[in-house]
Amino acid sequence: MKKILLFFLILSSCQTKKTPELSHREVSKVIDEMTEVMIHDVTNPPLAARFFSYACLAGYEVVAQNDQAFRSMHGVLNDYPSLSKPQDVSGYSTDLSALLAMMKTAQKMQPSGSRLATLEKQLLDSCRTVGFSDEVIERSTAYATQISAQILKYAKADRYNKISNYPRYTPSEKEGHWYPTPPGYFAPVEPYFNTVRPFTLDSAAQFKPVPPVAFSKDRKSAFYRLLEENHRAGSTTLSDEHRQIAAFWDCNPFALENNGHLMVGLKKISPGAHWLGITGIACAQAKKSFAETLKIHTAVSIGLMDGFLACWDEKYRSDRIRPESAIRQLMDPSWKPFLQTPPFPEYLSGHSTVSSATEVILTHFFGDNFNYTDTVEERYGLKARTFRSFREAAIEAGLSRFYGGIHFMDAIDNGRNQGLKVGEWVVKKLEQ
Numbered sequence: 281m282k283k284i285l286l287f288f289l290i291l292s293s294c295q296t297k298k299t300p301e302l303s304h305r306e307v308s309k310v311i312d313e314m315t316e317v318m319i320h321d322v323t324n325p326p327l328a329a330r331f332f333s334y335a336c337l338a339g340y341e342v343v344a345q346n347d348q349a350f351r352s353m354h355g356v357l358n359d360y361p362s363l364s365k366p367q368d369v370s371g372y373s374t375d376l377s378a379l380l381a382m383m384k385t386a387q388k389m390q391p392s393g394s395r396l397a398t399l400e401k402q403l404l405d406s407c408r409t410v411g412f413s414d415e416v417i418e419r420s421t422a423y424a425t426q427i428s429a430q431i432l433k434y435a436k437a438d439r440y441n442k443i444s445n446y447p448r449y450t451p452s453e454k455e456g457h458w459y460p461t462p463p464g465y466f467a468p469v470e471p472y473f474n475t476v477r478p479f480t481l482d483s484a485a486q487f488k489p490v491p492p493v494a495f496s497k498d499r500k501s502a503f504y505r506l507l508e509e510n511h512r513a514g515s516t517t518l519s520d521e522h523r524q525i526a527a528f529w530d531c532n533p534f535a536l537e538n539n540g541h542l543m544v545g546l547k548k549i550s551p552g553a554h555w556l557g558i559t560g561i562a563c564a565q566a567k568k569s570f571a572e573t574l575k576i577h578t579a580v581s582i583g584l585m586d587g588f589l590a591c592w593d594e595k596y597r598s599d600r601i602r603p604e605s606a607i608r609q610l611m612d613p614s615w616k617p618f619l620q621t622p623p624f625p626e627y628l629s630g631h632s633t634v635s636s637a638t639e640v641i642l643t644h645f646f647g648d649n650f651n652y653t654d655t656v657e658e659r660y661g662l663k664a665r666t667f668r669s670f671r672e673a674a675i676e677a678g679l680s681r682f683y684g685g686i687h688f689m690d691a692i693d694n695g696r697n698q699g700l701k702v703g704e705w706v707v708k709k710l711e712q
Contacts, residue, residue: 303573307563308564310339310399311556314331314332314386317390317395325531330389330585332585335383338384341381342424343378361430371415380420380421381423383399384424404417439477458624474589479585506690507607509688529631530548555634556584576645579706580641583634587703600691602686604621604686622686631677631680636695641707642670651669675696678696
């Protein structure tokens with residue numbers, strides 16, 4: 281309860297108002313709680329981006345229906361319907377309705393969404409404490425429920441639910457292709473994610489990158505040079521600074537740790553959740569309003585979703601082997617990367633793609649050279665890092681995958697190129 285009371289401390293100054301105003305803090309709090317649920321559910325990175333985007337869209341639609349400064353996503357996002365504003369509801373709080381719409385949408389889409397139902401109840405109890413009338417709460421809840429239902433209908437039509445009808449994906453046995461790595465030997469993550477409807481892209485293949493450096497056993501080949509670069513940056517030769525960078529951006533929900541005779545799962549934040557955490561930090565630092573904060577979070581989550589779609593489209597097309605597998609096969613059977621290899625093909629780097637896409641979107645809203653301190657990972661035991669711009673952070677996020685030994689450099693460089701294109705496209709579509 282102490283945690284929830286802190287959540288609504290900002291409301292204490294509004295007790296004399298009939299409908300207190302909310303701030304950027306409340307949006308970040310809902311995102312944080314969604315993140316905790318996804319960590320609990322071990323939600324994979326692309327799917328996490330999907331959850332965040334629809335929840336943010338539900339909240340943003342409430343804002344757009346009540347403030348002419350913000351436009352609906354109808355006519356902007358692919359197949360986005362003209363959502364009807366409830367005609368039988370009045371006397372609601374726009375901000376509270378937006379928060380509730382986010383939470384109700386997340387509750388329905390996340391496996392452990394019931395945990396958010398508990399937060400919703402605590403939210404409403406706290407609202408009563410700081411001055412919201414029961415009537416306003418009831419009407420705000422009714423509004424949120426109707427908007428959430430329409431967003432959920434839109435989400436259901438994005439074809440994700442059809443993925444279970446596809447045949448079980450079997451890794452290729454061809455030389456140079458990806459196959460599961462120890463210690464978990466997990467099945468490949470979301471091999472059919474590129475069949476999901478994008479938000480802004482014409483298709484997942486719209487920004488198809490150049491092909492990866494081809495696998496080769498020839499010691500004079502370009503691929504072997506990539507291998508040598510990764511081999512030199514193995515887990516035993518990394519500098520302390522590079523270790524810190526790799527750990528800071530790890531964001532691997534699938535990590536396992538050998539604890540004696542047991543394999544213990546280490547639940548971690550997803551890369552999308554990390555960047556939404558950065559978004560919250562930037563909104564707080566720039567003193568953005570509740571509505572502006574929700575708009576920016578929605579733009580970032582849309583960019584994350586389309587970034588993952590573009591990246592995953594390439595991953596299962598090129599299907600390239602991971603450094604860990606290739607180095608053990610061709611150079612050093614005992615070699616280990618600093619980070620645990622994620623369970624999906626190597627090319628492109630997802631971190632590079634989505635970080636660069638987010639960099640473009642956040643720079644659009646906050647400008648170049650936006651100095652900030654990233655404290656997102658502190659609650660997971662990692663020290664904060666300070667950046668002079670979103671560009672600096674995005675580049676570091678990409679390089680962290682090389683330091684961690686789980687990506688080749690061409691996957692990082694070309695992932696960045698793809699992410700920049702996705703980010704620019706998203707901004708163009710949302711701000712046209």
